[in-house]
Amino acid sequence: MTTEQPGTPESATSTYVFAVCRQLDPAALSGLAGLAEGFPVRGLCFGSLTAVVQHVPAAEFTEDAWQQRLSDREALEHCARAHHEVVTAAAACGPTAPLALATLYRGDERAREALGADTDRFTAVLERIADHAEWGVKVYLPAATPTPSATAPAAPLPGGDGAPGGAGRAYLERKRGLRQAREHHHDRALQTAEDIDADLTRLATATRRLRPHGPELTGEKHRLQVLNATYLLPAVRAKRLLDSVERLRHRTGAEVEVSGPWVPYSFVGEV
Template identity: 30%
Template sequence: MPDFVKVPLEEEFAWYLYGIVLCGENDRDIDTDLTGISAEPGVRIIVSGSLGAVVSRVPLSQFGAAVLEEKLQDLRWLEEKVRLHQELLQQIMQERTIVPMKFGTIFQSQERVRDILEKQQEHFQALLKFLTGHEEWGVKGYYRREELHEYLSSGECSSKLGQGGTGLGKAYLLRKKLEEELESRAVDYSRQIGEEAYGWLRVHSVRSTLNKFLSRNVTGREEELFFNGAFLVAKGSHGAFRHTVEKLNGEFGAQGIFLEVSGPWPPYSFVGE
């Protein structure tokens, strides 16, 4: 008799890890009726020590390394999965503080997940204690090109254009040059506003960070993104935080500049190194 037997089930499935939560020392693994990334119920919390790992079983036919790489290029598939991932975290968040994993963190077996919990017990416990009672809020700042240009030029360029005078070509070139000049001023000006807004918003947060700028290709929006911040806010300070955003919008709205808030998010931006 061979002393090993291939178990086909183990080869076809893996365990997708969403995040880590605090549990009681004596808790057993919990089977929930929540829906995971496969769009079917079966989310469980694997408990080890004082930590729980929120996981669900996924077929390797969809989440195997090679397949996944290909699937990631399929925006429809990606959107569905990212939404399912987020919706689950959103539900967990209502009852527990969670340390969110990056999308696509997949383990071969539940034992491997347990290993991680054991090895990183202290790290995750400390992180979870720090995060408890806090939420992440995202703030993106945009400007509407034309409105901001108009505000920045406030009349000065229309007279210049008038002098452009004789030829159509000359007027076109002049307009183009003015346009470029204004946009460069708009970039500088909006950066300044971004710094100012960041300063005001930080007051109401315990941690804050600036995230990367995204081009209009990625944002898919008409407006230009000039600010992309994330803030870890105590639940009690949320009102003051929102109030500050509204105040800033009131102040700069007429210039074509506005801030958009999203959240509450699991603390994605505050669990890194």
């Protein structure tokens, strides 16, 4: 269903597109603020599909204006939250393909034209994600720490002139042992990540492995993120996923954080 706004001066507004869906109950969008005050969030039909859109003031949503938002963390977070709120409301009505933040067209007709040209891809994506949700999984292990013997100062050896050489050899041995311990810890972390991912992938329709966040991003030095992945999962397998995660925690000793279910943002670009 399309809900047009009579009398809207299209030259003064752009059409912002949040998502594309197969069916939409207009009541699901009622009261949503979206990204611009005074303009309702609404449906815009193109062929058999419906875009979730909103008029926004064109002057406030230029490319330069978006660049300013991207450099302002608070403004960017506000836009991202508003975008997600609308997408989530639409997804309650059925399969919904979120579009990227800042998807804008010069009016409804231009939006219809551009989206309509991509109807086949949208149809395939919506078919693929029907009755599915996205789940995020992050896995952590304790960060490697040197053993006391590896960091202790080299003890002097008896024997006069031989002592400096002996202390040097002992120091090199400790350094070698420390390096080997780090390598062993790294190998174990990688294997744990692979084992957990393999278990969860068996439940999923599709998976995406993301780059794990280092301490500079997580701000945590006591634990190491070894897996950062997202899974497209049939809704009926949600409990199996959570049960598997609990079993993996006990089996591997890793910290496993699960988030979801989410609208499948990570999988709408794949057909």
